[in-house]
Amino acid sequence: MKVCIIGVGYVGLVTGVCLAEIGHNVICVDNVEAKIEKLKKAVSPIYEPGLEGFIEKNLKAQRLKFTTDIKYGVQNSEIIFISVGTPSLSNGQADLSYVEAVAAEVGKYINGEKIIVNKSTVPIGSGDWVSMIVSESIQKNNPDKNVKFSVVSNPEFLREGSAIGDTFFPDRIVIGSSSKSAIDKMLELYSPLIEQSFDWHSIDIPRLLPKGQKVPVVVSDLTSAEMIKYAANSFLATKISYINEIANICEKVGADILKVAEGMGLDSRIGPKFLSAGIGWGGSCFPKDVSALAYIANEYGMTPQILNSIINVNREQRLKIVKKVQDELKIVKGKTISVLGIAFKPNTDDTREAPSISIMNSLINLGARIKAYDPVVKEKPQTLSEKVILSQDVYDSIKGADLLILTTEWDEFKNLDFSKIKSIMNNNIIIDGRNLFDREKLLKLGFKYIGIGR
Numbered sequence: 001m002k003v004c005i006i007g008v009g010y011v012g013l014v015t016g017v018c019l020a021e022i023g024h025n026v027i028c029v030d031n032v033e034a035k036i037e038k039l040k041k042a043v044s045p046i047y048e049p050g051l052e053g054f055i056e057k058n059l060k061a062q063r064l065k066f067t068t069d070i071k072y073g074v075q076n077s078e079i080i081f082i083s084v085g086t087p088s089l090s091n092g093q094a095d096l097s098y099v100e101a102v103a104a105e106v107g108k109y110i111n112g113e114k115i116i117v118n119k120s121t122v123p124i125g126s127g128d129w130v131s132m133i134v135s136e137s138i139q140k141n142n143p144d145k146n147v148k149f150s151v152v153s154n155p156e157f158l159r160e161g162s163a164i165g166d167t168f169f170p171d172r173i174v175i176g177s178s179s180k181s182a183i184d185k186m187l188e189l190y191s192p193l194i195e196q197s198f199d200w201h202s203i204d205i206p207r208l209l210p211k212g213q214k215v216p217v218v219v220s221d222l223t224s225a226e227m228i229k230y231a232a233n234s235f236l237a238t239k240i241s242y243i244n245e246i247a248n249i250c251e252k253v254g255a256d257i258l259k260v261a262e263g264m265g266l267d268s269r270i271g272p273k274f275l276s277a278g279i280g281w282g283g284s285c286f287p288k289d290v291s292a293l294a295y296i297a298n299e300y301g302m303t304p305q306i307l308n309s310i311i312n313v314n315r316e317q318r319l320k321i322v323k324k325v326q327d328e329l330k331i332v333k334g335k336t337i338s339v340l341g342i343a344f345k346p347n348t349d350d351t352r353e354a355p356s357i358s359i360m361n362s363l364i365n366l367g368a369r370i371k372a373y374d375p376v377v378k379e380k381p382q383t384l385s386e387k388v389i390l391s392q393d394v395y396d397s398i399k400g401a402d403l404l405i406l407t408t409e410w411d412e413f414k415n416l417d418f419s420k421i422k423s424i425m426n427n428n429i430i431i432d433g434r435n436l437f438d439r440e441k442l443l444k445l446g447f448k449y450i451g452i453g454r
C-alpha cells in the first residue's frame with residue numbers, strides 16, 4: 001500500500017521504515033531539510049539500534065523515499081500518518097500547533113479518498129479536531145471541495161532504544177475510527193504484523209513474540225483509542241513512581257528495594273517490568289503524556305490526584321540525588337563531580353526531560369564543577385548548563401572527582417575498571433542513581449556506595 005509519514009522523528013521514522021520493510025511503499029516527509037538530506041544518504045538523524053540498516057535496505061529496494069515536499073507525499077499515498085511533535089506547553093497542555101499546521105496542509109493537497117492517521121499522541125478528542133481542520137482547509141484551499149477522508153487514531157507504544165522490535169513484535173495494535181472502511185484499510189496495512197507473516201528471519205533483532213503468536217488488535221472509537229495511549233503511559237509512569245516511593249521507605253527501614261521488587265514482580269498480577277527504582281522517569285513521552293492527561297482532567301473540573309502525585313514523586317526523586325550529594329560532601333561548592341550518563345535512558349540519544357540534566361543543573365547552581373560523559377550523547381543539550389564539562393572519555397570524566405553519580409544505566413558502565421577508578425578519583429563516594437553497580441564489589445574495593453532504596 002502507499003503510505004506517507006509526515007514528521008520523521010523518533011516515532012515517524014521507525015514507523016515508516018518498518019512499514020517499508022514489510023512491503024509497503026512509504027514516502028517520509030519532514031520540514032527539516034538537513035534531516036531529509038541525511039536520510040537520503042541512509043544516515044539516521046536519531047540513534048536507534050539497527051535502524052540505519054533498514055533505511056539503507058529499503059532505500060535500495062525503492063520502497064522508501066524522503067522529501068520535504070508534503071504535497072508530493074499527500075498526493076502519492078492513500079494512508080497519511082501524522083507523527084509530528086506534540087511537546088508540552090508550560091501549563092502541561094499538549095502543543096498541537098504542529099499537528100494543526102500539518103493537518104491544514106493535508107487538507108490543502110488531498111486529491112482523492114485518503115485515510116489520515118494520528119500517530120502523534122494527541123489529547124482526547126483531537127481526532128475530531130483534526131477532522132475539522134482538514135475539512136476547513138479543503139473548503140478554503142482545495143480545488144476539490146467534495147474530496148473524502150477518514151481520520152484514524154493509531155497510537156504508538158514504541159520504547160526508544162527498542163522501537164524496531166516494538167514495531168515488528170508489538171504487544172497489540174490499537175486502531176480507533178468511526179469509519180469501518182478506514183479500519184479495514186488499517187487492518188490490511190498492518191496484516192503482515194498482525195499475522196506475523198513478514199519475513200522476520202531477515203530481521204536481525206531478537207524475536208519478541210513466541211513463534212506463531214498473532215498480534216492482538218484493539219478496534220475502538222477514536223476517543224477510546226486516544227485514551228488507551230494516555231492511560232497506558234500514565235500507568236507505566238505510576239508503576240515507576242510507586243516503586244520509587246517504596247524505595248524511599250526502604251531506605252528508612254533498611255530494606256533492599258531490589259529484593260522487594262523481585263518479590264513483588266513474581267506476582268503475575270504485578271509483573272517484574274517497570275519496577276526498577278532510580279532517579280525517575282524522563283523522555284519525550286511520560287512527562288508530556290502524564291501532564292497532558294492531568295490537564296484534560298482539570299479541564300473537566302476533576303482533580304487527578306494520582307496523576308498529580310506521580311508527577312510530584314517523580315520531580316522530587318531526581319532532587320533526592322542532590323540531597324544525597326549534599327549529605328556526603330557537606331560543602332558542594334568547588335567540589336568536582338563526575339556524572340555518568342546524559343540520555344534519559346540507555347540505547348538512545350534522546351535527552352528530553354532527562355533526570356540527569358535537572359540533577360546536573362541543580363549541582364551547578366550549588367557551585368559544583370561537573371564533568372559528564374555519555375556513550376552516545378556527544379554534544380551538550382540546550383537544556384544543560386554550559387558550565388558542565390562534557391568529556392569524550394569515561395575515565396577522563398572521573399579523574400579527580402570527589403564524587404561519582406551514575407544517572408543512565410548504559411551497559412558499558414557495568415564493566416568499568418573500578419580499581420582504576422579508585423586510583424584516579426579524589427575521594428571514594430559513588431551514588432548509583434539506577435542501582436546498576438555491584439554494591440558488594442564496590443564496598444570490597446573501598447568505595448562508599450550509595451544506591452536508591454538499598
Ligand code: UDX
Pocket residue numbers: 006007008009010011012029030031032035083084085086087098101102119120121122156284285
Ligand atoms: C512524536 C510526538 O511528539 C509524540 O507525542 C508521539 O507519541 C510520536 O511522535 P517524536 O517522534 O519523538 O514523537 O517527535 P520528534 O522526535 O519531535 O519528531 C517530530 C518530527 O516532526 C521532527 O522530525 C520535526 O522536524 C517534524 N515536523 C515537526 C515536521 O515535519 N513538520 C512540522 O510542522 C513539525
Ligand code: UDX
Pocket residue numbers: 156157158159160161233236240273274275276277278279280281282283284285286344345
Ligand atoms: C515510553 C513507553 O514505554 C512507550 O510505550 C511509549 O510509546 C513512549 O514512552 P520511552 O519513553 O521510550 O517509552 O521509555 P521507557 O523505556 O518507557 O522509560 C521511560 C522512563 O522511565 C525512562 O526515563 C526510564 O529511565 C524510566 N524507567 C523505566 C524507570 O525509571 N524504571 C523502570 O523500571 C523503567
